Amino acid sequence: MTVDGKIQSLNAAIRESIPHMQAAASSNPNAQVLVRVINFSNGAQWHIASPTKIEEFKWKDLEANVNALTDMGKALSMLSEQMKVPPMEERALPPVLVLISDGQPTDDFKAGLNDIMKQPWGKKSVRIAIAIGKDADEEVLQKFIGHSELRPLKANNPEALVERIKWVSTVVLQSASSPPSQISSSSHTPVTVPIPSVVPASTPSVDDVW
Template sequence: MTDLSYGCDVHRERTALHVVFVVDVSGSMSGERMGSLNWAAKAAIPAMRDVAIEHSGVEVLVRVCCFSDEVVWPVASPVPVESFVWANLTAGGESRMGAALEAVAAALAAPEMQGPNNLPAVVVLLSDGMPSDDVRAGITALDASDRGRQAIRIPIAIGSDADLETLQAFIGHPELRPLRANNAETLVRRMRWAATSPLVASTRSATLSPGADPLRPEPDRSPESEAEGGLVW
């Protein structure tokens, strides 16, 4: 009998791209900032779905980690972007960013993240960058594992008073800079760019394979400059 599957890859497992949103929900993010962040996140998800459809060989999986007085995972298990729904977050308390990054590092180091079909994860940090704990310990934890070191780290600095030095340290790359969002409209565009560009970059090169060094997106290639829009925060 002829093997009709010869030459076909119908049984080939899809490549996985894990996107982790790490959200600052401390007191400094309360009010208009948190409301705009929830709005921006909901606007970014359809764009992620559209890009995922265009790159059907990659399964985009989403998680959400929040931090204030404690670290909480509103979405702890990876959810396919097709069925992912953003639940509104509220702000209050301290800013345990370091503890959140340690939790994310542990998640990236989990056995299920090590397979050959996993692209470098994307970690999007949304914060004003004012931690109340040892953020260096969290960055060190990320750097301690292969997946943590390979992760594409994209910080979005929220507000004109954001601590850019802390967010720069999170990137771990001297030539890249945090994306800045000082108003709601810019935050929407930044989130859309951060949530979709790594997938496009990862699939654009035929030479990139799961487990290879990531194609890191350049922040200054996003559609807007830092100064665009009125400073309302």
């Protein structure tokens, strides 16, 4: 994330997407949308630790570390702890997990993903991945997604990155917060969220820079 302004573009794209995310969430007042963020550069740590209401969400810029490791596996293991009941409630909408990366994991990604999939809410989560630049490991991101009909979203320039994050922040969020069927009468059976089939195309008028 240290080259070609990637981290600055990511920060700008997220800030630009927040109003769209808030608007998408407000379309279903019966669903409460909470946001948390993990940074996995040179270790994994909560960047935004407390579940924050989308109406109150403010972005804190990430900083790039030179020669940083990509501890993606550790980040997923940390996330898996939050997929348990508690802290997750038995009756809730499936969480949306968005993984953004410009490289490949330098630790045990498989172990972290297994930790996610061991949890009921991990299995039921909607998992989306955004590959920033040509060096992103799309095979790893595809394994994270775990859905044959959905590929990692590619962002090879700042404009495309904004488009991808806006899509996740609006279309996917709206689908997850407004499922076609309500919670099952069984408190242990989460609803299934339909994954939107229309994915935004790359911006054709802008050259790839990453």
